[in-house]
Amino acid sequence: MSVAQHFSQTYAEARDKFFAATRVRGLGVETHVHPLTGRDGEMLAMDVARDGPRNARSLLVISSACHGVEGFCGSGVQIALLEDAAWHQAVHDAGVAVLYVHGLNPYGFSWWRRTTHENVDLNRNFRDFSAEPPRNTAYDQLAELIVPETWPPDPATVEATSRFVAEQGEKAWQQAISGGQYHHPQGLFFGGDAPSWSQATIRHVLRDHGARCARLAWIDLHTGLGPSGHGERIFACRDDADAYARARAWWGEVTSIYDGSSTSALLTGMMWLAAYEECPQAEYTGIALEYGTLPSMQVMTHCAPTSGWKTIPRPTTRRDAASSSRTATPSTPTPTRGRNRSSRRPSTRRTARCGG
Numbered sequence: 001m002s003v004a005q006h007f008s009q010t011y012a013e014a015r016d017k018f019f020a021a022t023r024v025r026g027l028g029v030e031t032h033v034h035p036l037t038g039r040d041g042e043m044l045a046m047d048v049a050r051d052g053p054r055n056a057r058s059l060l061v062i063s064s065a066c067h068g069v070e071g072f073c074g075s076g077v078q079i080a081l082l083e084d085a086a087w088h089q090a091v092h093d094a095g096v097a098v099l100y101v102h103g104l105n106p107y108g109f110s111w112w113r114r115t116t117h118e119n120v121d122l123n124r125n126f127r128d129f130s131a132e133p134p135r136n137t138a139y140d141q142l143a144e145l146i147v148p149e150t151w152p153p154d155p156a157t158v159e160a161t162s163r164f165v166a167e168q169g170e171k172a173w174q175q176a177i178s179g180g181q182y183h184h185p186q187g188l189f190f191g192g193d194a195p196s197w198s199q200a201t202i203r204h205v206l207r208d209h210g211a212r213c214a215r216l217a218w219i220d221l222h223t224g225l226g227p228s229g230h231g232e233r234i235f236a237c238r239d240d241a242d243a244y245a246r247a248r249a250w251w252g253e254v255t256s257i258y259d260g261s262s263t264s265a266l267l268t269g270m271m272w273l274a275a276y277e278e279c280p281q282a283e284y285t286g287i288a289l290e291y292g293t294l295p296s297m298q299v300m301t302h303c304a305p306t307s308g309w310k311t312i313p314r315p316t317t318r319r320d321a322a323s324s325s326r327t328a329t330p331s332t333p334t335p336t337r338g339r340n341r342s343s344r345r346p347s348t349r350r351t352a353r354c355g356g
């Protein structure tokens with residue numbers, strides 16, 4: 001299989017390929033069904049395949065689509081690994097079990113959105129909602145520029161944005177937007193006001209699979225920031241020197257949001273915090289692997305019409321969300337229900353590769 005063949009043009013195609021790759025590997029798939037259907041009427045789900053024994057001391061989680069549309073890259077990486085015999089031999093020889101989590105945010109994956117169906121940035125959603133949310137005052141001041149009344153933005157908005165960037169710098173613009181905010185539900189990088197479906201589901205998966213391991217590693221696949229095609233390994237742990245040293249020993253050059261070496265802003269409510277909470281017995285080490293796409297200002301600009309803004313089509317079909325987990329055998333056909341896969345595609349694919 002060529003490299004390109006691991007990648008897909010739709011969520012349903014990616015899901016089909018993931019199931020096919022797990023069948024080749026002889027793995028079962030746990031399917032956690034999302035309450036809504038996808039852009040083409042297909043089933044949405046967080047699908048989980050485990051390669052390795054339940055009692056493995058070392059568990060490596062490899063996940064895709066935290067930011068929905070970024071799953072096109074992450075899914076391709078997961079499928080390529082599933083089909084890589086040398087990789088399987090290496091992890092088996094090392095005594096490492098691998099957990100492939102396909103479609104953390106399947107709604108955003110299918111609809112080419114960065115956010116979940118709640119317009120939540122999943123990587124800002126992991127905070128204590130009983131506490132007062134942190135205030136992003138920089139976002140407050142820029143909210144009307146970030147998500148203007150009209151799109152594309154009118155000349156006055158463009159001018160005001162350019163003035164801010166000229167005076168404060170791109171980094172300040174990026175930090176204000178992508179750091180996360182909890183007071184503009186229609187805005188960008190909104191962390192939500194409650195745990196999202198994806199948060200509850202990945203917590204369940206971590207508890208189920210990670211409660212017995214002594215060492216837990218997590219590589220969460222993203223796209224957006226950094227030089228085009230370059231995979232930046234961004235430290236995804238608490239600000240802990242031992243964990244940082246371990247990550248660098250394992251993965252080589254690793255950047256950090258804590259010391260400013262990463263292209264990512266300092267974030268709030270990050271997903272991997274759940275690893276500490278759901279698997280407290282494990283020594284946790286993680287990175288986000290962020291593949292660069294467009295220059296950061298373009299990435300930020302493109303996020304507006306692909307996030308929770310007024311142009312988002314409203315979901316029309318609701319599934320029963322209760323007890324929506326089941327196990328599929330490798331021979332189970334992928335339960336997609338595409339009826340016209342080309343009818344509602346966004347007009348351009350370049351608009352939706354927003355990272356962070």
Ligand SMILES: [Zn+2]
Pocket residue numbers: 066067070222223224354355356
């Ligand atoms: Zn991302």
